[in-house]
Amino acid sequence: MIIVSACLLGFKCRYDGESRPDEDLLSSVSKKLFVPVCPEQLGGLPTPRAPSEIIAGDGFDVLDGRSRIIDATDRDVTDFFLRGANEVMRIVELLEISTAIMKEKSPSCGVCHIKRNDSIIRGSGVTSALLTKSSVRVISSDRITDKLETGNY
Template sequence: MKPPVYLISACLAGQPVRYDGKAYQHQAIQQLIQQNRAITACPEMLGGLSCPREPAEIRGGTAEDVLAGRAQIMTAQNLDLSQAFIDGAYKTLALAQKNHIKIAVLKENSPSCGRNLIYDGSFSSRKIAGSGITAALLQLHGFQVISELEFFEYLNQRSAHFK
């Protein structure tokens, strides 16, 4: 059996693991999982956080700064969740390595999984360019990381090409 090609954020695969206990359901992702071409992971749950949980944002730097101990992932009530996010990122990295993943499809805007955008740390719904902890760690280890938006755009272009 061929190893799965994709690691996908669990919340994109219909698993209710988002901070607010919600999930997204995408038929294309479900098909990949059924075909054993994808595995799922929620770095925040792997890091020991509960669901639902308070929203958290990177404060005081970038994902790389959090990994280096120079910034934190905080809740609006100033609870530092950095270690749980870091632990989850490393567990996700180990899962990707063990399964010889080629591409990680991660949830945009998340302090764990954001690929291009994350919230700015002020809890004001403002987004800035940047990556989440898991996305940054996977990229540092040579994995291709894309957002679900990029993944769906790719699928749409591919299906249009075959029409």
């Protein structure tokens, strides 16, 4: 069983009310058991919602209290992101999940990259950081095709 960022499976949970379906992932849904999760919705944020950014560092810094997450209206939404990350961990623990496929560049789900000030920078989102700290294997959505082709996920 694998948790997957829900927007990759076609759920319209993104900040703009849209999804980012990954066709390779969708075509393999019937062969693996995927559990869709959207940390931002699980944390209590509405859809659609204002886009948010980690203002310094990355998700690991947010988890350690060294950074915050601010949305486009200047609202501090850090607590929603932390709650969502912890709710995802509850699912992981309940279902004994050891692998996650997460949407790159998101302040929640980004694995290797996040967005800040219209730039792509290295770093993890909050939920992917918590999953990584909890020894869950976190795979970037940008690597899905490689992993699906080799069966190595």
